[in-house]
Amino acid sequence: MKILQCVPNFSEGRDPNFLKELEAALKQFQVKILDLSMDPDHNRTVATFLGPPDAVEAAAMAVTSRAVELIDMRHHTGRHPRIGAVDVVPFVPIRGMTMGEAVEIARRFGEVFAEKHQIPVFYYEEACTAESRRNLADVRKGEYEGMPQKLRDPAWTVDAGPQAFNEKSGVTVVGARMPLIAFNVNLHTNDLDLAKKIANAVRHSGGGLRYVKAMGVRLDDKGIVQVSMNLVNYQKTPIHRAVELIKAEAARYGVLVRECELIGTVPLEALEEVVSYYLQIPDFNAKRIIEYHLLPD
Amino acid sequence: MKILQCVPNFSEGRDPNFLKELEAALKQFQVKILDLSMDPDHNRTVATFLGPPDAVEAAAMAVTSRAVELIDMRHHTGRHPRIGAVDVVPFVPIRGMTMGEAVEIARRFGEVFAEKHQIPVFYYEEACTAESRRNLADVRKGEYEGMPQKLRDPAWTVDAGPQAFNEKSGVTVVGARMPLIAFNVNLHTNDLDLAKKIANAVRHSGGGLRYVKAMGVRLDDKGIVQVSMNLVNYQKTPIHRAVELIKAEAARYGVLVRECELIGTVPLEALEEVVSYYLQIPDFNAKRIIEYHLLPD
Numbered sequence: 001m002k003i004l005q006c007v008p009n010f011s012e013g014r015d016p017n018f019l020k021e022l023e024a025a026l027k028q029f030q031v032k033i034l035d036l037s038m039d040p041d042h043n044r045t046v047a048t049f050l051g052p053p054d055a056v057e058a059a060a061m062a063v064t065s066r067a068v069e070l071i072d073m074r075h076h077t078g079r080h081p082r083i084g085a086v087d088v089v090p091f092v093p094i095r096g097m098t099m100g101e102a103v104e105i106a107r108r109f110g111e112v113f114a115e116k117h118q119i120p121v122f123y124y125e126e127a128c129t130a131e132s133r134r135n136l137a138d139v140r141k142g143e144y145e146g147m148p149q150k151l152r153d154p155a156w157t158v159d160a161g162p163q164a165f166n167e168k169s170g171v172t173v174v175g176a177r178m179p180l181i182a183f184n185v186n187l188h189t190n191d192l193d194l195a196k197k198i199a200n201a202v203r204h205s206g207g208g209l210r211y212v213k214a215m216g217v218r219l220d221d222k223g224i225v226q227v228s229m230n231l232v233n234y235q236k237t238p239i240h241r242a243v244e245l246i247k248a249e250a251a252r253y254g255v256l257v258r259e260c261e262l263i264g265t266v267p268l269e270a271l272e273e274v275v276s277y278y279l280q281i282p283d284f285n286a287k288r289i290i291e292y293h294l295l296p297d
Numbered sequence: 298m299k300i301l302q303c304v305p306n307f308s309e310g311r312d313p314n315f316l317k318e319l320e321a322a323l324k325q326f327q328v329k330i331l332d333l334s335m336d337p338d339h340n341r342t343v344a345t346f347l348g349p350p351d352a353v354e355a356a357a358m359a360v361t362s363r364a365v366e367l368i369d370m371r372h373h374t375g376r377h378p379r380i381g382a383v384d385v386v387p388f389v390p391i392r393g394m395t396m397g398e399a400v401e402i403a404r405r406f407g408e409v410f411a412e413k414h415q416i417p418v419f420y421y422e423e424a425c426t427a428e429s430r431r432n433l434a435d436v437r438k439g440e441y442e443g444m445p446q447k448l449r450d451p452a453w454t455v456d457a458g459p460q461a462f463n464e465k466s467g468v469t470v471v472g473a474r475m476p477l478i479a480f481n482v483n484l485h486t487n488d489l490d491l492a493k494k495i496a497n498a499v500r501h502s503g504g505g506l507r508y509v510k511a512m513g514v515r516l517d518d519k520g521i522v523q524v525s526m527n528l529v530n531y532q533k534t535p536i537h538r539a540v541e542l543i544k545a546e547a548a549r550y551g552v553l554v555r556e557c558e559l560i561g562t563v564p565l566e567a568l569e570e571v572v573s574y575y576l577q578i579p580d581f582n583a584k585r586i587i588e589y590h591l592l593p594d
Contacts, residue, residue, distance in 0.1 A: 003591060005587070006503070009505050017426065018429065031385060031592050032591075034587070034590055050587070050591075052592065056368075070465075094587055095588070095591070121366075179587065195387075239576065240575075240576075243576060257577055258577075259577045259578070259579055260576050260577045260578050261575075261578065262581065263586055264580050264585075264586065265585050265586065265587045266585055266586060267586070267587050267588070268586050268587065268588040268589075271572060271586065273571070273574055274575065274576060275568060275571055278537075278571065278573060278575035279536065279537075279540060279557050279559075280554055280555075280556045280557045281557050281558065282556055282561065288559055288561075288562050288563055289562065289564070289565050289568065290302065290331070290391055290476065290562045290563065290564050290565065291391075291392070291564070291565040291589075291592060292565075293329050293331055293347065294300060294347075294392070294592055294593060295588060295591055295592065296591060
C-alpha cells in the first residue's frame with residue numbers, strides 16, 4: 001500500500017476559525033490528519049496529513065485552495081519567514097513509494113495549483129528544477145515583500161503559473177522531501193552563547209554533521225537554553241549521533257542535557273537506529289516489532 | 298480492531314516436514330505467521346502467529362491438533378523441559394483486548410482441546426485457577442516422565458480433560474500472559490562465573506528486578522558469556538532498566554557489553570520506554586511514530 005504525507009504551511013496562525021476551515025476541507029477525503037497546529041507568534045499554521053497518494057493530492061488541493069480564499073497576504077505579519085498565503089507544500093513518501101513518485105505528484109500539484117489560482121510557484125528540494133532552488137531558505141529569500149522584485153530576476157523564472165506577483169496570495173513553494181525530524185536538546189544552563197557554540201559545532205554549516213541544521217535558542221519560560229535541530233536525512237545522520245555529539249560538546253563546559261523534545265512525528269525507520277545503537281542490537285529492525293506485522297502491506 | 302497472539306510450543310524439533318505440516322495447518326486461517334522455528338538440541342518447535350481472536354483460536358486448535366497426531370512423546374528426548382506433545386499454548390493480547398478476554402479464550406481453548414484429544418490440561422499464568430499453577434516451571438516440574446505420578450496428586454487435579462495420563466501426548470499447559478521479551482546481553486569476557494553473578498544480581502529471585510528472569514550461559518562459538526533474560530512484565534520492569542543494571546554490575550569487574558540480542562519480537566509499547574529513556578524525551582509515545590497512524594483502529 002502506498003502512503004504519502006503532505007505538510008502544507010499556511011500564513012495564518014491567529015484565527016481559530018481558520019483551523020476549522022482547514023479541517024473541514026481535509027475531512028472530505030480519505031486522509032488521516034496527524035496534526036493541525038497554529039502558532040500566533042509566527043502567524044502560521046502547519047497541517048500534517050497522510051493517506052493513499054490520490055487522496056492526499058486531492059486533499060492538498062482542497063485545503064490549499066480554501067486557504068487561498070481565506071488569507072490576504074497584504075495584511076500578514078509574523079516572526080516566521082514566508083512568501084505566500086500557502087507558503088510551502090512538501091510531499092513526503094512514507095510507505096511503498098519512491099521519491100521519484102513524490103516528485104511527480106508535487107510537480108503535478110504545483111502546476112494545477114498555479115493555474116487554478118494564478119499564483120507563481122517554485123519547486124524545491126527533490127522536486128527542484130535547479131540546484132539553486134533546492135533550499136527552501138534560498139527560494140524564500142526576500143520574503144513576500146521582496147517577491148515583486150525577485151520575479152523580475154531572470155534567475156527566478158517560475159516553475160509553474162504566471163511570472164507576475166499575486167498581491168493577495170504571494171508565491172507558493174511546492175516540493176518533495178524525506179521526512180525531516182525536528183529535535184530539540186534542552187541544556188542545564190541559561191548561557192545562550194554556549195547553546196550557540198554547540199549548535200555551530202553539530203551543524204553542517206559549522207563543520208558538523210552533514211544533515212543537521214541547528215541553532216541555539218533561549219527558552220524564557222524554563223530559564224534554560226536549547227539546541228534546536230532539523231535532522232534532514234535521518235538515514236545518513238541518525239538521531240542518536242546528533243544527540244551524542246551535543247552531549248560530548250556540552251560536557252566540555254560541564255553541562256548536561258536536561259531533556260529532549262521531539263516536535264511532531266518521526267518515521268519508524270528513524271527509531272530502528274535509536275534502538276539498535278542504545279541497546280547495542282546490531283541487527284535490530286522494525287520487523288522485530290509485533291505491530292509492524294499489522295501494518296497494511 | 299482486536300489482535301490476539303498465540304505462541305504454542307511443540308515437542309518436535311528435528312523433522313523438517315513437521316514445520317511444513319504446522320505451516321499448512323495455520324495457513325487455512327486469517328492469521329499472520331511471525332515466526333516458526335525449530336531447535337534440534339531442544340527438540341522443540343515454537344510457532345508465533347497473530348490475528349483477530351476468532352481466527353487465532355481456530356488456527357491454534359488446528360495446529361495443535363495436527364501436532365497431537367504427529368508427535369509421539371514415548372520417543373521424545375531433548376534438552377528443554379517439556380511435559381507434552383503440545384507442551385504449552387500461551388495466548389497474548391496484543392491490541393484492543395483485555396487480559397480477561399485472553400484468559401477466557403485460553404480456558405475455552407483448553408477445554409475443547411482437552412476433550413477432543415483426551416489430554417489432561419492445566420491452566421497457567423493469568424489463566425491459572427490457583428496461584429500454585431501460575432508459574433510454568435511449577436506446572437512442568439517432573440516433566441513428561443513424572444506426569445503419571447503428578448496426576449495422582451490431589452493438588453494437581455486437572456483444569457480440563459481426563460485426570461489420567463496420556464502416554465502418547467502427555468499433558469498440555471494452556472494460558473494467557475503479557476508478551477514476554479527474551480533479551481540477551483553478551484559480555485566481553487569468557488568468565489561464566491561472572492555472567493552467573495550478574496544474572497543473579499539482576500533477577501528477581503536473586504534480589505534484583507521484580508520481573509526479570511536471568512541466567513548466565515556460555516556461548517561456545519563466540520568464546521564469550523551471556524546474561525540471558527526473560528522480561529516478563531516490560532511495563533513494570535522496562536528493557537533499559539535491566540540492561541543498565543547489567544552494565545553497572547559488569548563495570549565492577551571492568552567488563553563491557555559486547556552486544557545484545559533480542560530473540561523473537563517485541564511489542565511497540567516496550568520500545569516507547571527505550572526511546573524515552575535513552576533520548577531523554579519524557580513524553581515520548583507511539584503516537585509520535587508516523588506508521589502508528591496506519592495501524593488498524
